[in-house]
Amino acid sequence: MIRAAAIVTAICTGLWIDQIFAAHGQLIVNFVVWLLFIVWLWREHPATQVALVACLVYATIGEIFLSLIWGLYEYRLANVPLFVPPGHALLFMLGGLMAARAANWIVWAVPLAAAPFVLLLAAVGADTFGLALYCVFLACMAFGRAKKLYAVMFVLALAMEIYGTWLGNWTWSSAVPWLGLSTLNPPLAAGAFYCVLDLLVMATVGRRSHYALLHAAR
Template structure:
């Protein structure tokens, strides 16, 4: 694990702590740091510059639609924090860097574990958003060009969602707006959104893919 990978991982984990408990200066300091680190990644990763920029634009649009318009989840101050769009880029870059190192066993077992967990939550009437998100994830694994990346992002985003909701940085609505379905906080299959993000970013700016498993 390179120092930059470690720095990005710590930024995501500790940045949420500073945002939550850093008082009035927490959010602006985290935003300044995350934007600066995102700029460093953009400067260093010449081959991935178009992909990272596409990720930033698409992720920002997704946040506006899902949070501010649809109201699927809410940030603690009721806004879209300035560190969130570049934060998506950091997490995405981390996935791109770690995808090749994903153990083959984890690649194969993750979909089955996700299927079991999401099914149990749905049967218990705790989360009905999980099944359609899981179908998106499984479809990406079956027909998408980068299964290692999808599984890596699924796991990374799950860890981030569990951490962020536990700290109280954001919370998913208990009832899905418009449909009335129960929703877990967070949905365990929320990583499916990152699969869609990758596919859209790839269409906008194709780059060399991480290796896949036959």
């Protein structure tokens, strides 16, 4: 649980420092988050190391595409902060720890609890993109192996998104480029992107390394 507490502290404090200390805050957070990631990576089993590096690579590519190319959201300095990709990997480690201890009912409770809010927001036109993301989430829950992880990450990602957008670290566009869909700041089902990240990592490194990644935080 020490690692889990360290990850939560690093994410919450790091986003706050990045926003409050506008001049040099991002440099400080970059250094600390990368240091945590490298230290934990160095201490892990080789299979876990491969999975975490794959997670880092896909997170980097995803951030560049989603933010700089697609324009779904924009960071405070109109860049992709260097702490973001390893931060994704750290959040994923936290999700693995929580999923390993979560009850089985979370698999159906999270989608069921989110459904009325997603449908209502889409019906009134406030977050039609959220409905699309929710469908991606349901597909991952139906066909993916790590169902508890998907449910946990759906909640964790939403919590982080609410915190980060509230601080002003990044802002989601009100209209989704290319698709003409509306979205909130943040979209309710933003956690679907983490489900896709998991599927990509699993497809790249195989089931054994994927299993190691989910238990890296133990």
